[in-house]
Amino acid sequence: MKIKSFATGLTISTTVLLTLVLTLNIAFAEDKMTWDKTFPLSDKVIHEKVTYPNRYGITVSADMYKPKDFDKSKKYAALVIGTPYGGVKEQGAGIYAQTMAERGFVAIAFDESFNGESGGEPRHVSSPDIFAEDFSAGVDFLGTRPFVDRNKIGAIGICGSGGFALKAAQVDHRIKAIATASMYDMSRFFRNGWQDTMTAEQRDKVLDELGEQRWKDFENGTPMLPEGFPSVATDSIPEGLDPISSEFWEYYAMKRGHHPRSHGPFTATSNMAFMNFPLLNYIETISPRPILFIMGEKAHSRYFTEDAYKQAAEPKELVIVPGARHIDLYDRTDMIPFDKMEEFFSKALK
Known part of the structure; x- marks a missing residue:
């Protein structure tokens, strides 16, 4: 049996037609299966999964986004983008990378070492040194692409990765401009406690406990990993959570931002490194490269950004997003000031 196509007037056998339909359906199904982000794929970009090594030999996994008219x-000018602390590239970092690619940049969103789809054992380790190195590894990769101008590479850090991006830029002069959003200084947080309320006695107690935990980890052959967010998205916030924990639960544990590879907490003894490794001790040396600090008006974390802004040397700029909480700068594309970021990086990387 043969069917005549009304569109072309060509005669097509049913076998060929069925094969074509089946092929298209399989391709569509495969595309749906491979797209595992918390946001839809834009029709204005080209997406590609990439991997590359950092200087410790750990394989970093990233999503690369290029403009549709690539x-x-x-x-091209390029951007390396880090995740919120405990997040993965399929969440907020991917939203930033895709949106900046829509605006003409080549951008990669990456999983930090030991997390997500990146390599490294044991899993869910957190390291201020290696996480800063992962930004520089992204610059290694981008700067060796034939379609990237290696003199036009910038970095964006969201939440905890804001501190890692700044740390990397303090010594990596290849990073020509930096933007942070809802920044957390994780070293300051772990060493000094929330809003610097930890006493010396409390710190000593924590360090004693972590020392004991190291012995347990050694004997067990694996580090203790605190319970994380549920593997399946929940519909509500548990009763009794404090306001900050409730906010993170809303993003990581509910449909808004839930992803099965985003565990949340890191191995307990990871905190020791942060308590011994300041992130922003040389932030003023980033000058004369520019820094754009972005924070929400209602963000519980805004004191980190305000203090980093004060410590940084010119040129620097602070943008306060009206009404935005900390997590709103992860995924609220109606609140994230992408116009400002496009203007900032276009000028800094011209």
């Missing part, structure tokens, strides 16, 4: 013969 021309491989041209040289």
Whole structure:
């Protein structure tokens, strides 16, 4: 049996037609299966999964986004984008990378070492040194792409990765401009407690406990990992959570931002490194490269950004997003000031 196509007037056998339909359906199904982000794929970008090593030999996994009208013969400005602390590239970092690609940049969102789809054992370790290195590894990768101008590479850090991006930039002069959003200084947080309320006695007690935990980890052959967010998205916030924990639960544990690879907490003894490794001790040396600090008006974390802004040297700029909480700068595309970021990086990387 043969069918005549009304569109072309060509005669097509049913076998060929069925094969074509089946092929298209399989391709569509595979595309749906491979797209595992918390946001939809834009029709204005080209997406590609990539991997590359950091200087410790750990394989970093990233999503690369390029403009839809990408021309491989041209040289593009590029951005390396880190995740919120405990998050993965399929969440907020991917939203930033995709949106900046829509605006003409080549952008990668990556999973930190030991987390997400990146390599490294044991899993869910957190390291201020290696997480800063992962930004520089992203610069290694981007700067060796034939379509990237290696003199036009910037970095964006969200939440905890804001501190890691700044740490990397303090010594990696290849990072020409930096933007942070809802920044957390994780070293300050772990060493000094929330809003710097930890006493010396409390710190000593924590360090004693972590020392004991190291012995337990050694004997067990694996580090203790605190319970994380549920593997399946929940519909409500548990009763009794404090306001900050409730906010993170809303994003990581509910449909809004839940992803099965985003565990949340890191191995307990990871905190020791942060308590011994300041992130922003040389922030003023980033100058004359510019820094754009972005924070929500109602963010519980805004004191980290305000203090980092004061410590940084010119050129620097502070943007306060009206009404925004900490997590709103993860995924609220109606609140994240992408116009400002496009303007900032276009000028800094021209």
